[in-house]
Amino acid sequence: MVLEQEIPRFASWIGPAVLQYLTAAAVATVVAAMLTWLAQAIGNGPLAGGDRVYRGVLAGLADILATSPRRVWALARLAIQESLRRNVLVVLAMFALILLFAGWFLDPASVDPRRLYVGFILAATNLLVCLVTLVLAVFSLPADIKSRAIQTVTTKPVHTGEIVLGRILGFATVGTCLLAIMGLAGWAFVVRSVSHGHVLEAADVFDVTNGEGAVSGAEGRTSLDRGRRHRVELDGRGGGVAETAHGHRHRGTVTGTTAAGERTYAVGAPLGLLEARRPLRGKLRFLDREGRPSIKGISVGAEWSYRQYIEGGSAAAAIWTFEGVSPERFPEGLPLEMIVRVFRTYQGNIEDGIHGTIQVRNPTSSLRSESLPIVAREHSIDSLLIPRRINTVMADGSLREVDLFADLASDGRIEVWLQCLEPAQYYGVAQADFYLRAGDGSFAVNYAKSCLGIWYSMLICTALGVMFSTFLSGPVALVAAIATLLVGQFRDFIARLFTSQVTGDSSIVPGGGPIESLYRIVTQTSITLELDPTPAVQVMKVLDTVLLAPMRLAASIFPSLASLGTSDFVAGGFDIPGDLLAAHGAEAAGYALACFIAGVFCLKARELAS
Amino acid sequence: MTQATNRSAPRRDASDVVVETRNLSKVYRDFWGRSKKTALKPLDLDVRRGEIFGLLGPNGAGKTTTLKLLLGLIFPTSGEALVFGRAATDVSKNERIGYLPEESYLYKFLDAEETLDFYGRLFGLDPEERRQRAATLIEMVGLTRDRKRQLREYSKGMTRRIGVAQALINDPELVILDEPTSGLDPIGTREMKDLIIDLKARGKTVIMCSHLLADVEDVCDRIAVLHQGELKELGRVEDLLRVTGVTQIRATGLSPAAAAEVKAVLQRHGAGDIDIGNPRTTLEDLFLEVVRDTEARPGRRARRTETAAQRAE
Ligand SMILES: Nc1ncnc2c1ncn2[C@@H]1O[C@H](COP(=O)(O)OP(=O)(O)OP(=O)(O)O)[C@@H](O)[C@H]1O
Ligand SMILES: [Mg+2]
Numbered sequence: 001m002v003l004e005q006e007i008p009r010f011a012s013w014i015g016p017a018v019l020q021y022l023t024a025a026a027v028a029t030v031v032a033a034m035l036t037w038l039a040q041a042i043g044n045g046p047l048a049g050g051d052r053v054y055r056g057v058l059a060g061l062a063d064i065l066a067t068s069p070r071r072v073w074a075l076a077r078l079a080i081q082e083s084l085r086r087n088v089l090v091v092l093a094m095f096a097l098i099l100l101f102a103g104w105f106l107d108p109a110s111v112d113p114r115r116l117y118v119g120f121i122l123a124a125t126n127l128l129v130c131l132v133t134l135v136l137a138v139f140s141l142p143a144d145i146k147s148r149a150i151q152t153v154t155t156k157p158v159h160t161g162e163i164v165l166g167r168i169l170g171f172a173t174v175g176t177c178l179l180a181i182m183g184l185a186g187w188a189f190v191v192r193s194v195s196h197g198h199v200l201e202a203a204d205v206f207d208v209t210n211g212e213g214a215v216s217g218a219e220g221r222t223s224l225d226r227g228r229r230h231r232v233e234l235d236g237r238g239g240g241v242a243e244t245a246h247g248h249r250h251r252g253t254v255t256g257t258t259a260a261g262e263r264t265y266a267v268g269a270p271l272g273l274l275e276a277r278r279p280l281r282g283k284l285r286f287l288d289r290e291g292r293p294s295i296k297g298i299s300v301g302a303e304w305s306y307r308q309y310i311e312g313g314s315a316a317a318a319i320w321t322f323e324g325v326s327p328e329r330f331p332e333g334l335p336l337e338m339i340v341r342v343f344r345t346y347q348g349n350i351e352d353g354i355h356g357t358i359q360v361r362n363p364t365s366s367l368r369s370e371s372l373p374i375v376a377r378e379h380s381i382d383s384l385l386i387p388r389r390i391n392t393v394m395a396d397g398s399l400r401e402v403d404l405f406a407d408l409a410s411d412g413r414i415e416v417w418l419q420c421l422e423p424a425q426y427y428g429v430a431q432a433d434f435y436l437r438a439g440d441g442s443f444a445v446n447y448a449k450s451c452l453g454i455w456y457s458m459l460i461c462t463a464l465g466v467m468f469s470t471f472l473s474g475p476v477a478l479v480a481a482i483a484t485l486l487v488g489q490f491r492d493f494i495a496r497l498f499t500s501q502v503t504g505d506s507s508i509v510p511g512g513g514p515i516e517s518l519y520r521i522v523t524q525t526s527i528t529l530e531l532d533p534t535p536a537v538q539v540m541k542v543l544d545t546v547l548l549a550p551m552r553l554a555a556s557i558f559p560s561l562a563s564l565g566t567s568d569f570v571a572g573g574f575d576i577p578g579d580l581l582a583a584h585g586a587e588a589a590g591y592a593l594a595c596f597i598a599g600v601f602c603l604k605a606r607e608l609a610s
Numbered sequence: 611m612t613q614a615t616n617r618s619a620p621r622r623d624a625s626d627v628v629v630e631t632r633n634l635s636k637v638y639r640d641f642w643g644r645s646k647k648t649a650l651k652p653l654d655l656d657v658r659r660g661e662i663f664g665l666l667g668p669n670g671a672g673k674t675t676t677l678k679l680l681l682g683l684i685f686p687t688s689g690e691a692l693v694f695g696r697a698a699t700d701v702s703k704n705e706r707i708g709y710l711p712e713e714s715y716l717y718k719f720l721d722a723e724e725t726l727d728f729y730g731r732l733f734g735l736d737p738e739e740r741r742q743r744a745a746t747l748i749e750m751v752g753l754t755r756d757r758k759r760q761l762r763e764y765s766k767g768m769t770r771r772i773g774v775a776q777a778l779i780n781d782p783e784l785v786i787l788d789e790p791t792s793g794l795d796p797i798g799t800r801e802m803k804d805l806i807i808d809l810k811a812r813g814k815t816v817i818m819c820s821h822l823l824a825d826v827e828d829v830c831d832r833i834a835v836l837h838q839g840e841l842k843e844l845g846r847v848e849d850l851l852r853v854t855g856v857t858q859i860r861a862t863g864l865s866p867a868a869a870a871e872v873k874a875v876l877q878r879h880g881a882g883d884i885d886i887g888n889p890r891t892t893l894e895d896l897f898l899e900v901v902r903d904t905e906a907r908p909g910r911r912a913r914r915t916e917t918a919a920q921r922a923e
Contacts, residue, residue: 059699066701074731078717085719085760148715152776155681155711156732157704607684 002306002568003432006281010582017583021590024557028594032601033057060601064161071162072169075153079170083136088174091132095182098124099189106193109228113194114248114273115571118447121186122567126454129182130461130561133175134481137465139474140167141603164599167466168459168592175458183451187444194273198222200232200252200265208233222250222267232267248273276446276575279337279435282320282416291315307341307430312354313423320416320434321363327388327405334360334386334404335437336416340376341428353377354425359417360386364410367392368417370399376420376427383437441575449576453566456588460559461485463595470603487551488558498552501545506530513544559591628784628815629657629680633689636675636839649675650839652689657817662810664830664847665819668901672839673819674712677788680817681709693784705733708782712789714773718762722753722772725761726779733780747775752801766793774802785809787818791825803829823893835900842900850896 033053040049102120110116141163144150153163205220218234232252251268258264288294289311310316325334342354357371370391374382391399392407408414416434420427464484468477487494493509500508511517511527519540520527531537564584569576636650650672657663665673678684679691682698691698694706716725723744730740748757751771761769770793777785790806791799806829809816820826826833827847835843843850 063701068734070734071732074728077731078728081724082717082719147718148711148713149717150715151683151711152709152715152729153732154683155704155707155709156729156780157701158732159701 002430004306006431007577007580008583010579010586013579013583014586017586025594027553028557032598036605056601056605060160060597060604063159063604064597064600066159067161067165068159071158072166075158075162075166076170076173079136079140079167080174082140083171083174086136088132088136088178091128091178092181095124095128095185098128099185102189103193108193108196114190114573117190117193118571119567121190122450122454122570125179125182125186125451126457126561126565126567129175129179129454129458132178133171133458134461134465135478136174137167137171137462138469138477138481140171141466141469142472142474142477160604161596161600164466164470164596164603167469168463168596171462171466172459175462176455179451179455179458183448183454187447190447191274191443195270196225196228197269198225198228198230198250198267200267202258202262202264205232205234205263205265222252234265272573274443275573276441276443276570277337277437277573278439278441278575280322280324280438281432281435282322284429284431284434285319285321286310287315287317287319289314289316291317307428307433309343309426309428310418310420312356312420312425312427316419318418318427318429318434320418320431321413322416322436323413325405325409325412325414325436329438330436332385333388334414334416335383336386337381337383337435337437338374338418339381339429339433340374340418341433342376343426343428345424345426348422348425354420354422354427356418356420356422356427358384358386359419360390360404360408361415361417362408362410363413363415367402367407369393369408371419443570446570446575449581450566450570452581453564453576453584456584457561457564459588460561460564460591460595463592463599464559467595467599467602470599471606484558485561487554488560489562491555491558491560494548494551494555498545498548498555501541501548512541513548515540515544515547559587564588626659627656628659628694629655629663629817630692630695631655631676631680631689632692634676634679634686634691635688636672636679636684637687648839650679650836651841653841655834655841655844657815659815660810660813661831662806662816662818662829664826664833665817665836666821666823666826666833666843666897667819667836668821670838671836673836674788675839676836677709677786677817677819680786681707705780706783708777708780708785710773710777710785710787710790712792714769714776716761716769716773716776719760721760722748722757722775725772725776729776729779735780743779743781744775747778748772750805751775767795767798770794771798774805782814784815784817787816789820789822790818791820791822799825823897827893835897837901837904840904842904843896847893 036056037046037049037053040052043049044052099121102117102124106116106120107113141150144153150163154160200220200222204222205218208217208219218232220232220234222230222232230250234252234254248270249272250270253266253268255264255266286294286308287310308318310318336358340356344354348354353375356374356376358374359368359371361368369386370393372384372386374384376382386404388404389401390404390408392402394400402408404414418427418429418434461481464481465477468480468484472480497509497513500506500510501513506512511520512531516531516537517527519525525531564587566576566580566584631653633652633654634650635648635652637645638647638649640646653676665676667673675684679686680693680698681704682691682700685699693700693703696703717728720728726744726747727740730743735743748754751774753768753771753775756764756768761772764772774787774790777787785806787806791802794802803825806816806818810829810831818826818830830847832846833843833850834841
């Protein structure tokens with residue numbers, strides 16, 4: 001899976017994040033206060049306007065502080081009752097329908113069925129839950145205001161904050177229940193869809209003989225089930241493994257012999273399909289073709305810059321430094337797993353893969369192990385167990401067996417070197433592509449964690465919907481919320497676009513801001529072509545910057561649901577790191593809090609009865 | 611509350627004033643802040659503990675506007691409204707208030723019991739008390755048979771009844787009723803009036819508005835007449851309906867000759883057994899007079915300023 005950024009430890013992430021949050025909140029508050037003051041000052045003069053704003057802020061804060069859990073719960077119950085009476089449970093029927101269609105149309109024989117199923121089901125769950133709570137949240141308050149039912153509520157000892165929080169809580173509760181049901185059903189569906197067995201018939205198995213003519217094992221192929229079949233190799237003792245196909249393998253065993261003298265075999269459940277690997281990731285650096293340290297590998301221009309390439313048959317190397325490596329943690333040796341992309345400058349034999357080597361080195365003494373051969377194929381995770389006892393290359397070129405942890409690691413740090421052997425072929429790697437498999441989590445728990453991520457998105461949708469519904473009518477609030485989420489989706493792009501615009505570095509985002517893009521579309525100018533800096537172009541660029549500045553500001557505070565998504569982890573078979581989940585949780589809580597406070601002030605400023 | 615004694619001997623004590631408005635006015639504005647309608651011109655009112663106060667006026671006079679200002683549902687353009695000595699926008703005053711809106715604005719997807727339970731929760735009542743009060747109130751407004759039906763199925767009068775029930779769920783000290791009898795059948799109307807009088811007997815203060823004169827006449831202690839957002843009349847019902855400067859003579863068994871004689875005698879001096887008093891007009895007459903008067907001479911305050919003097923005795 002692609003990991004563009006390292007996942008920071010929550011403890012070190014939260015401090016700066018909170019600081020950034022508070023800064024954004026302070027700026028937003030000041031801007032909002034200024035705008036309100038301006039609006040008030042027009043009608044009442046600057047002093048009276050200021051007084052009103054000041055009092056409004058105090059009243060709002062007092063209101064929030066007076067929040068009573070009992071009344072919040074009463075209002076939340078109301079929201080839940082409203083949802084139920086609006087037949088929100090129909091959504092579950094829709095989800096069932098989606099599962100039905102998934103069962104029909106998703107191909108279990110695809111290259112990576114786990115990715116296909118998990119990705120699809122989690123995306124459907126995410127979309128449905130978020131959309132339902134958003135729609136519920138957005139239409140509820142405006143409907144109350146329109147039907148004036150809100151008047152009967154606000155003439156009870158109810159604070160505005162309780163109305164807003166009650167709504168958020170109520171719809172979030174509805175969303176939680178829906179999510180729980182969909183999560184369970186989706187998980188069961190995925191497990192049922194991808195798990196399968198095969199049969200190994202004696203007729204499909206042939207003995208394999210070694211050089212001296214003795215039977216050393218057997219080879220065969222399993223039955224074709226759900227579009228999959230595996231090649232099987234059995235050793236002399238009757239155990240064996242079906243080869244990895246479609247991202248998984250099975251364990252095969254000889255169970256006995258029939259009366260007719262034929263062996264019977266059993267093929268176990270799929271392995272490596274419903275897993276949640278816990279990787280220990282290292283830091284990546286590169287050596288260039290002369291063996292000098294370089295910040296980057298080679299960009300082959302074929303892919304976007306996530307992966308860097310090293311040239312085969314040269315001194316170029318990709319080096320990962322892993323920390324916290326100890327015999328207690330890895331008693332069997334280092335379980336290295338790797339995804340190596342291949343970039344061919346000539347075709348060669350596509351079936352064969354590209355040969356390379358792995359070496360383990362001590363980062364301080366630079367004692368190195370012998371080269372372990374690997375063959376890189378596209379689209380597969382290769383694994384290599386680096387054993388506890390391993391040969392090292394001595395200065396004179398001779399080999400000597402040493403202990404992996406005692407001799408090749410220092411202070412728990414160890415280097416893994418990847419080099420490509422074939423000249424004019426390239427290996428492409430990213431930091432996240434090599435890892436030590438430090439353990440395995442449960443797939444079910446991992447799926448649940450991903451659902452927790454969906455829950456965060458759902459919470460943001462609900463809070464955002466309620467916030468907009470405090471001052472907009474239902475349909476307008478829905479559009480506003482969706483627009484906000486869309487802008488949030490592009491927030492990284494907008495940030496980069498702005499940087500590109502301000503620094504004039506068109507390599508970050510080519511093509512310029514909105515006006516320049518329009519100009520390029522109209523004049524059919526390629527986005528990679530620099531425009532002549534005529535005065536008109538200069539003006540255009542300045543205008544673009546002016547237009548982009550507020551977008552940049554907005555982008556820095558808008559939520560991005562995509563960045564909260566963790567289905568890639570589950571689909572890729574990786575355990576979702578707790579640090580990531582915690583950070584996302586904090587982010588969701590931050591948005592919910594901000595929406596709550598903004599909602600209270602907006603609703604409080606309104607005359608609910610007019 | 612201990613105002614039972616206060617009621618019998620009205621004192622002009624500050625703590626006795628439940629609702630107070632000072633220069634309270636309201637101009638409705640549109641989205642852009644342009645004024646659309648002056649609904650209430652500066653109004654000064656006091657409502658004292660234990661009385662039934664009626665707001666009277668034709669459609670669009672500003673009655674509902676006044677009540678909403680008292681409840682803090684809308685914000686005054688100028689002046690202030692104090693309820694229990696606190697600003698109308700102070701939420702905590704609502705603990706002691708029951709409000710029946712113009713039309714019952716309730717959640718249509720709840721049934722009668724759920725409705726009362728919900729509003730009971732908003733007052734922080736505990737479950738046992740909520741259940742008990744809900745049962746009593748549903749019984750009182752005669753909805754026992756329909757208590758499990760969703761309000762969307764209710765008729766207008768039934769909705770009104772459950773509206774009254776929700777207004778009383780917190781056993782309020784001040785009950786604000788916006789046209790309490792609208793939509794009710796004659797029996798319902800009678801029951802409503804009895805209820806209002808009963809509330810007064812239990813020491814509650816009631817502010818109601820209506821344009822049904824008979825209702826107001828039957829139950830209100832004091833009334834204010836609004837017209838086009840302006841206060842036209844304010845005083846005790848009896849005082850307002852007393853016609854000064856006219857003497858009514860009432861007697862039984864008087865022959866025409868005797869009547870003429872009495873008349874002759876009266877012209878000279880008074881005699882016993884003759885009922886001389888102030889005849890009452892009906893409220894209807896008063897109402898029509900106010901409206902006609904304002905139409906003829908707009909902008910003028912009260913027709914008979916002496917009523918104010920009488921009130922201040
Ligand atoms: N939200 C509003 N926006 C604009 N004008 C309003 C609004 N509410 C009321 N008004 C106007 O204010 C005036 C007073 O209205 P109000 O509802 O107080 O009358 P009312 O005395 O209660 O009448 P009714 O007996 O018909 O209930 C009316 O002219 C009305 O059109
Ligand atoms: Mg009205």
